[in-house]
Amino acid sequence: MRIETQVKHQAKLDLSGSVAPFELELPDMPASVWASPDLLRSRFHLEAARFFECESVLAVTGIDSGISALARLFQTWYGSMRVVLAEPSFDQWDKRFRRANHVVLDWPVELVLEGEIPECDVVVLGRPVNPSCQMITIAQIKPLARKLREQGGWLILDEAYLDWTGEESYASFIEAEPAIVLRSVAPFSGLAGANLAFVCGPKAVCTALLNEVGTQAVSSPQWWLALQYFAAEGWRAAQLIRLDAVCTRLESLWRVRLDEQVQIRKGGYYISFTHPKNEQWATDLEHMGILVRTYPTEDCILRCGVPRSEDDWHRLENAVNSLGD
Secondary structure: OHHHHHHHHHHOEEOOOOOOOOOOOOOOOOHHHHHOHHHHHHHHHHHHHHHHOOOOEEEEOOHHHHHHHHHHHHHHHHOOOEEEEEEOOOHHHHHHHHHOOOEEEEEEHHHHHOOOOOOOOEEEEEOOOOOOOOOOOHHHHHHHHHHHHHOOOEEEEEOOOOHHHOOOOHHHHOOOOOOEEEEEOHHHHOOOOOOOEEEEOOHHHHHHHHHHHOOOOOOHHHHHHHHHHHHOHHHHHHHHHHHHHHHHHHHHHHHOOOOOOOOOEEOOOEEEEEOOOHHHHHHHHHHOOEEOEEEOOOOOEEEEEOOOOHHHHHHHHHHHHOOOO
8 A cells, every 4th residue: 555655646746836847056065064053154144134135134944934933923922913814825824823823814915905904913915926926016015014014013025936026025125114024945946845934024023033933943054055045146047037938838838728818827936827617627637647726716726837847748738738628
């Protein structure tokens, strides 16, 4: 039974995630990294401030860890808070804030941007919105951040997928209009196991979060990885070109199944679209051993990641061509 299960698992083509198919090429890590945590930590703070154009940056062990730490910190500071999640959003925001005994309200992102927000203490907004790829501009964010801070609340921006857009991060505007920004290494770098993310925010928030997660949460190799990621400017530019090309290819692959009026959105590591048959198509693809993800919004959204190999591309193409109208 164990062997049979492993074989079935290996046969799956998992395109439900959202990590780039091209990995950041890393040099061999020097053995001295293990013995130099203090030096690496100091270098990290200098380079992170330059990279994000933000004075206070905290490294955490993955985006989930950052979300959990924020949820616990807010419970410590304020008690139970009313948290509005601009939907669609990463499901861990809902799970982790509910676990910390906050009241979570799902609210359409369009209404949030129009200022029609229920009474709340925190607003969580994806930038870009995943999976719709909608980009929220800095001009839209500033008044929302200002309004929440004037009321004693917080705007949290999930910028885990920002890198593929080439857009400016809100991190560099935190000092003028305070907010909290989360960034992640894994999606853009293609290093799915990196487990490294960053919280950019006012100094008081980052200091309190450090006390929450502990000073030993991030290891020396993760400090080293962060420095490699910050320094890879040439690779970053080339990655943007590669991602645009494969997303265009993936768009063309799905276009044979979709009418021209169906908008296909390119998200760097995936494409997404709304269609009445998305739930059925996702089920049919799963029966063919291909996993995609659907979001139960008012108009069901299907998200399909970029295949990594030519064999995977051909497999997906054949499966999509066989889907029923």
